Each structure stands twice: as C-alpha cells, then as structure tokens.
Amino acid sequence: ASANVDAGKAIFQKQCFTCHTVDKGGPNKVGPNLWGVVGRKKGSHEGFSYSSGMQAKGGEWTYEDIDHMIFKPTAYIKGTKMAFAGLPKEQERADVIAFLRTMSDS
Numbered sequence: 710a711s712a713n714v715d716a717g718k719a720i721f722q723k724q725c726f727t728c729h730t731v732d733k734g735g736p737n738k739v740g741p742n743l744w745g746v747v748g749r750k751k752g753s754h755e756g757f758s759y760s761s762g763m764q765a766k767g768g769e770w771t772y773e774d775i776d777h778m779i780f781k782p783t784a785y786i787k788g789t790k791m792a793f794a795g796l797p798k799e800q801e802r803a804d805v806i807a808f809l810r811t812m813s814d815s
C-alpha cells in the first residue's frame with residue numbers, strides 16, 4: 710500500500726506526541742520539536758540538548774535515515790536519548806514519515 714498521511718497523523722498522535730510537538734514553532738518536550746524535520750540537519754533544533762551520539766551523527770534527515778531511526782532508535786544512534794522501542798511495521802513508518810513531510814514550509 711502507498712503511504713497514508715492521515716494514518717501517519719494518527720500514529721504520530723498516539724506514539725510520538727507524548728515526546729514531540731510537530732507544529733511550527735512548537736516547544737521542545739522530552740524530544741525536540743519536529744517541524745520541518747525531513748531535510749533538517751540532524752540534532753540541530755534550537756534549545757534542545759541532544760545526546761552526544763546524536764550530535765556526532767551529521768548530515769540531514771533523509772527519508773531512509775528517519776525510517777532507520779524510528780525502526781529502532783537505539784540501533785541507529787549509539788546512546789540515544791530517544792527512549793522509544795520503535796515502529797516494527799514498515800507501513801506505519803512510511804505513514805508517519807509521509808505525515809512528517811506535510812509538517813514543513815517546503
């Protein structure tokens with residue numbers, strides 16, 4: 710199936726919103742605000758204190774990198790502060806990333 714933005718929004722609200730806002734100018738919570746995160750420099754959101762593993766990562770968040778991150782954060786980033794088991798279902802990850810893509814200026 711192709712990615713579904715509405716399904717991704719529902720998954721985000723259930724699984725991610727407890728730690729992340731995603732609206733423009735929204736506050737950091739346990740995790741950084743995710744407005745415009747697709748294409749954003751990793752570990753760069755103002756006012757958020759990232760783990761050293763996250764800071765060492767470098768580059769921008771591509772689709773593939775976010776897919777890896779939310780599949781299993783602890784496998785993707787050594788010592789990550791993102792205490793989330795991950796989304797094992799590929800379709801759910803595709804839906805969430807499709808939703809994240811809509812939450813952006815570009």
Ligand code: HEM
Nearest residue numbers: 724725728739740741751752759760763789790791792793
């Ligand atoms: C970081 C996505 C769930 C806490 C990140 C980043 C992304 C992301 C893309 C990197 C942001 C950046 O570089 O600025 C998601 C998605 C989730 C989710 C899509 C749901 C599927 C959670 C949950 C928590 C959490 C439930 C809290 C229990 C964090 C923290 C960081 C982070 C603390 C910073 C990681 C570090 O510095 O090592 N998240 N997240 N996230 N997230 Fe999540």
